[in-house]
Amino acid sequence: MATVELRFSALPEHVRTARLVAAAVARRAGVDEAVLDEVRLAVGEACTRAVGLHQLGGISAPVKVLLIEEEKQFSIEVGDEAPHAVPGDRAGAGDPDTEAEEDEMGLAVISGLVDDVEVSAGEHGGSIKMTWPTTPPPTILV
Amino acid sequence: MDLSLSTETMGDRTIVRVGGEIDVYTAPKLREQLVELVNDGSFHLVVDMEGVDFLDSTGLGVLVGGLKRVRAHEGSLRLVCNQERILKIFRITGLTKVFPIHTSVEEAVAATD
Numbered sequence: 022m023a024t025v026e027l028r029f030s031a032l033p034e035h036v037r038t039a040r041l042v043a044a045a046v047a048r049r050a051g052v053d054e055a056v057l058d059e060v061r062l063a064v065g066e067a068c069t070r071a072v073g074l075h076q077l078g079g080i081s082a083p084v085k086v087l088l089i090e091e092e093k094q095f096s097i098e099v100g101d102e103a104p105h106a107v108p109g110d111r112a113g114a115g116d117p118d119t120e121a122e123e124d125e126m127g128l129a130v131i132s133g134l135v136d137d138v139e140v141s142a143g144e145h146g147g148s149i150k151m152t153w154p155t156t157p158p159p160t161i162l163v
Numbered sequence: 164m165d166l167s168l169s170t171e172t173m174g175d176r177t178i179v180r181v182g183g184e185i186d187v188y189t190a191p192k193l194r195e196q197l198v199e200l201v202n203d204g205s206f207h208l209v210v211d212m213e214g215v216d217f218l219d220s221t222g223l224g225v226l227v228g229g230l231k232r233v234r235a236h237e238g239s240l241r242l243v244c245n246q247e248r249i250l251k252i253f254r255i256t257g258l259t260k261v262f263p264i265h266t267s268v269e270e271a272v273a274a275t276d
Contacts, residue, residue: 033188040186040217058248065219069187126220126256133255 024050024090028083031075039086040065043097046088050095051155059134060097060153066127067099067149073124074103074147093157098150105142165189167214168196176272177205182214185222193222197229206238209271218249223256230262239263241271 025046029035043064044057052060064086071084082102089096132138137152166189167182177200185193200208208229212218230240241263244250253259265271 033186036187037184061217062219062252065186065217069219069221072187126224129256130220130223130252 025088027086027088029086031072031080031082031084033069033072035084036065036068036072039068039084043086043088046090047095047097047153050088050090051157052095052153053156056153063131063134063151064097064099066131067097067151070124070127070149071099071101071103074101078103090155093155094152095155096150096152098148100146100148102146104144105147166192168192170196170200172205173209173268173272176207176209178209178211178268178272180211180214182216184217185215185225186217186219187221190221190225194225194228197225197232201229201232201236201238206233206236208233208238208240209265209268210240210242211268211271212242212244212249213246215244215246215249218252220252220256223252223258226262227258241265241274243268243271 025042027039027042029039040061044061047060048054048057068084068086074080075082075084080102085100087098087100089098128140131149131151135151135153139150141148165183166185169180171178171180179196179200181193183189197208210226210229226240226242233240243265245266250259250264253262253264263271263274265274
């Protein structure tokens with residue numbers, strides 16, 4: 022279940038807020054300190070991509086970030102509501118190479134940083150789910 | 164933390180000192196700065212990233228755009244960076260092969276190739 026859920030208007034200035042919140046929740050969840058920089062960068066990339074998709078598609082709905090704390094793992098799911106062309110459908114947004122390039126660069130960074138990534142996309146929106154292992158809190162000695 | 168930018172000329176090189184966070188919100192300011200420099204005839208740029216706390220793919224895109232612009236004028240764009248967390252992003256994206264990355268401004272200014 023999601024421990025923290027964040028929704029923000031698809032504006033570039035809010036991406037930093039999402040990074041800060043995600044890093045704070047990840048730290049609390051027990052994600053290793055050494056990995057927090059990666060969490061911050063990866064969630065920023067995913068949110069940047071979602072903001073871009075919403076702006077490109079003129080979508081007023083907010084971008085949604087789910088920060089999910091589970092046993093031994095922590096996941097972040099960034100969801101957008103932009104209709105994605107389904108594989109094989111080339112008639113989609115048909116737009117400029119630059120948009121596609123930036124989109125790919127963001128995904129390249131995410132896949133380079135995070136071992137466990139699931140990217141899904143459909144006609145009602147897409148999501149990027151990233152998962153990191155957590156270390157259990159130190160046992161309290163009695 | 165916002166983005167800070169300052170420029171300084173050393174011979175035919177222009178040093179662009181960048182501080183703070185380069186992301187989807189602040190990257191356009193860096194883009195404007197680089198475009199302005201090239202439009203004003205500065206084609207040999209050294210971007211000092213030592214004060215950068217955060218860099219994402221939007222920032223990388225701006226740097227690549229800057230490189231394309233200076234190259235159109237037979238210029239150069241060199242980076243100064245010693246921070247492992249920033250260098251890692253260049254490595255993951257393969258951009259260490261695209262940008263000359265130096266350990267100091269002095270080294271970047273002295274570099275000719």
